[in-house]
Amino acid sequence: AQSVAQPEDQVNVAEGNPLTVKCTYSVSGNPYLFWYVQYPNRGLQFLLKYITGDNLVKGSYGFEAEFNKSQTSFHLKKPSALVSDSALYFCAVRDIDQAGTALIFGKGTTLSVSS
Amino acid sequence: DTGVSQNPRHKITKRGQNVTFRCDPISEHNRLYWYRQTLGQGPEFLTYFQNEAQLEKSRLLSDRFSAERPKGSFSTLEIQRTEQGDSAMYLCASSPEGGSSYNEQFFGPGTRLTVL
Numbered sequence: 001a002q003s004v005a006q007p008e009d010q011v012n013v014a015e016g017n018p019l020t021v022k023c024t025y026s027v028s029g030n031p032y033l034f035w036y037v038q039y040p041n042r043g044l045q046f047l048l049k050y051i052t053g054d055n056l057v058k059g060s061y062g063f064e065a066e067f068n069k070s071q072t073s074f075h076l077k078k079p080s081a082l083v084s085d086s087a088l089y090f091c092a093v094r095d096i097d098q099a100g101t102a103l104i105f106g107k108g109t110t111l112s113v114s115s
Numbered sequence: 116d117t118g119v120s121q122n123p124r125h126k127i128t129k130r131g132q133n134v135t136f137r138c139d140p141i142s143e144h145n146r147l148y149w150y151r152q153t154l155g156q157g158p159e160f161l162t163y164f165q166n167e168a169q170l171e172k173s174r175l176l177s178d179r180f181s182a183e184r185p186k187g188s189f190s191t192l193e194i195q196r197t198e199q200g201d202s203a204m205y206l207c208a209s210s211p212e213g214g215s216s217y218n219e220q221f222f223g224p225g226t227r228l229t230v231l
Contacts, residue, residue: 004157032218043119043206043222044158051218090157094218101146101210102171103220105157 006106021076029097033074038088119223140209150206
């Protein structure tokens with residue numbers, strides 16, 4: 001079965017410091033991987049995706065993520081955090097070798113950036 | 116605004132009542148999804164349409180839930196005989212058939228249901 005784990009419920013960083021939000025996944029085939037961000041009272045916003053190709057994926061708002069097949073990880077990173085990055089972040093996976101198009105989401109990680 | 120829209124944004128109902136939510140996807144997107152999100156959890160897939168055809172249904176979609184997309188444009192999600200456990204945020208998403216945004220799902224703001 002497909003699954004996503006986000007091991008940290010909350011990540012706290014100071015503004016200007018680098019941030020990492022962790023994600024590991026489990027699929028039987030090859031994965032499509034996604035990061036979404038959710039601000040209060042708003043829907044999920046797409047940040048970036050890994051489909052194929054370069055393992056380092058760059059996305060919106062200066063975020064990037066690195067696909068590591070051997071560790072089945074897709075950690076979200078940003079070199080310098082902003083207070084406005086504070087939000088709820090979701091990692092999601094889809095197994096491209098299985099029928100169906102549903103995304104499987106992790107439980108989410110709350111990022112808190114202090115000034 | 117050309118994003119995914121959902122109505123109503125909030126719905127409070129009494130247990131046992133029926134409710135219906137509407138989703139208007141991005142106009143050129145032929146794929147439409149419904150998810151449910153409860154507090155402290157990520158979204159959970161409910162169902163998927165390609166044009167007007169409902170192609171996937173999660174086991175979470177009990178027989179009290181029904182979804183339609185009659186003309187391949189907007190979709191409705193109806194919950195009959197609501198239960199307190201149905202209280203959640205119901206999210207709609209759409210995606211295109213192809214192009215650079217293929218595989219990305221664009222989410223609406225959600226409908227928050229509270230069952231008293």
